[in-house]
Amino acid sequence: MEITVNGDVLTVKEDITNIEELVQELHLEKKSLIVEHNQTILKKDKHKETAISEGDKLEIVHFVGGG
Amino acid sequence: MVNNRYHRQMLFEPIGETGQKRLQESHVVIVGVGALGSSSAEMLARAGVGTLTLIDRDYVEETNLQRQQLFSEEDVRRQTPKVIAAKKRLEVINHFTTIHAEVIDAGVDELELIVPKADVVIDATDNFDTRLIINDICQKHQKPWIYGACVASYGVTFTVLPEETPCLQCLMDHIPSDGATCDTVGIISPAVQMVVSHQVTEVLKIITGNLDTLSGKLIAFDIWKNQQMELKVASLKDDKCPSCVKKQYPHLTYQSQLKTAVLCGRNTVQIRTSAEKIIHFDEMKQHLERNKQIKLFTNPYLLSFEVDKYRVVVFRDGRTLIHGTKNVQEAKKVYYQYVG
Numbered sequence: 001m002e003i004t005v006n007g008d009v010l011t012v013k014e015d016i017t018n019i020e021e022l023v024q025e026l027h028l029e030k031k032s033l034i035v036e037h038n039q040t041i042l043k044k045d046k047h048k049e050t051a052i053s054e055g056d057k058l059e060i061v062h063f064v065g066g067g
Numbered sequence: 068m069v070n071n072r073y074h075r076q077m078l079f080e081p082i083g084e085t086g087q088k089r090l091q092e093s094h095v096v097i098v099g100v101g102a103l104g105s106s107s108a109e110m111l112a113r114a115g116v117g118t119l120t121l122i123d124r125d126y127v128e129e130t131n132l133q134r135q136q137l138f139s140e141e142d143v144r145r146q147t148p149k150v151i152a153a154k155k156r157l158e159v160i161n162h163f164t165t166i167h168a169e170v171i172d173a174g175v176d177e178l179e180l181i182v183p184k185a186d187v188v189i190d191a192t193d194n195f196d197t198r199l200i201i202n203d204i205c206q207k208h209q210k211p212w213i214y215g216a217c218v219a220s221y222g223v224t225f226t227v228l229p230e231e232t233p234c235l236q237c238l239m240d241h242i243p244s245d246g247a248t249c250d251t252v253g254i255i256s257p258a259v260q261m262v263v264s265h266q267v268t269e270v271l272k273i274i275t276g277n278l279d280t281l282s283g284k285l286i287a288f289d290i291w292k293n294q295q296m297e298l299k300v301a302s303l304k305d306d307k308c309p310s311c312v313k314k315q316y317p318h319l320t321y322q323s324q325l326k327t328a329v330l331c332g333r334n335t336v337q338i339r340t341s342a343e344k345i346i347h348f349d350e351m352k353q354h355l356e357r358n359k360q361i362k363l364f365t366n367p368y369l370l371s372f373e374v375d376k377y378r379v380v381v382f383r384d385g386r387t388l389i390h391g392t393k394n395v396q397e398a399k400k401v402y403y404q405y406v407g
């Protein structure tokens with residue numbers, strides 16, 4: 001399945017079905033992050049119930065502490 | 068319009084002569100004078116901001132020079148406090164700007180005295196503990212502040228306006244501590260400058276009264292991977308937020324602050340974090356392994372490493388011992404450099 005994350009086209013395994021699984025696949029699950037899925041900002045409690053499918057566009061921003 | 072040093076900036080219509088006058092009457096507080104703070108201080112002094120207060124507890128070291136633009140090799144040799152070195156340099160750049168240099172740790176008590184005098188606060192710190200204190204104090208005193216942070220080639224920034232936007236507490240679901248800092252995974256200067264460009268532009272808009280052009284977005288980028296993200300996060304304002312809605316200011320209380328204790332006779336400082344902070348032990352290990360100057364040892368209960376003259380032991384619950392110093396400030400610095 002092809003999806004777009006932060007402007008880059010990514011091919012992800014078919015067994016990844018929702019946002020929570022995608023975040024884990026990208027090794028971002030430990031970050032404090034905000035996900036926008038097809039132009040909708042998702043609260044974290046919606047990650048599991050939000051399905052992803054071919055052609056979806058995601059923006060993922062995580063907080064960092066350096067400076 | 069007279070052809071003075073600010074002429075080109077006044078030609079820029081949204082600023083003009085009125086905006087320039089407002090800049091000259093304004094007071095900006097910059098918390099942290101490392102890479103982000105050096106850069107924004109220089110831009111704001113050149114822009115003609117009347118008063119800058121710079122806060123930093125640290126002194127200049129050699130590894131700062133790659134990106135912290137106000138400092139020189141002489142500052143390294145003299146171990147000059149960062150704010151003193153910055154003030155000296157800024158006064159040469161624009162002697163019309165009044166610089167208050169505060170060699171202090173930006174804790175609750177210190178910021179309570181300084182923030183009420185500010186028009187805007189710029190976050191240029193290297194840790195979330197201080198940011199959450201800034202977040203609460205700026206809500207309490209109704210001051211806008213600009214979150215900014217970077218690591219490696221990635222940066223992120225957001226403008227927090229009291230009574231309007233979500234605050235940092237609304238946006239962050241937890242406070243991560245995974246050892247990904249400028250001292251473990253590195254930092255490149257363009258990432259710093261990009262964050263500062265956003266922060267300073269927002270400050271100029273606020274001071275000159277151009278509030279309608281504020282971005283309102285959470286902005287992030289990875290300048291190496293050519294990625295740019297802008298999220299409209301207004302919907303994430305949490306109607307139960309203890310900081311910006313309920314006005315309980317949880318990070319101003321004693322319980323939430325980093326606790327330090329000097330362990331008698333052991334040349335060691337113990338640091339305990341707030342219960343809110345989640346320690347990501349495995350990630351911390353991976354990040355520390357990337358800095359080859361760090362000698363790392365782990366067992367199922369703790370992670371221990373040696374760097375410079377210190378030995379640092381991090382327990383799974385986050386409690387940390389910094390061996391090799393009795394100085395609390397020095398220990399906190401090592402803690403934020405390597406543990407995060």
Ligand SMILES: [Zn+2]
Nearest residue numbers: 234237308311
């Ligand atoms: Zn809030």
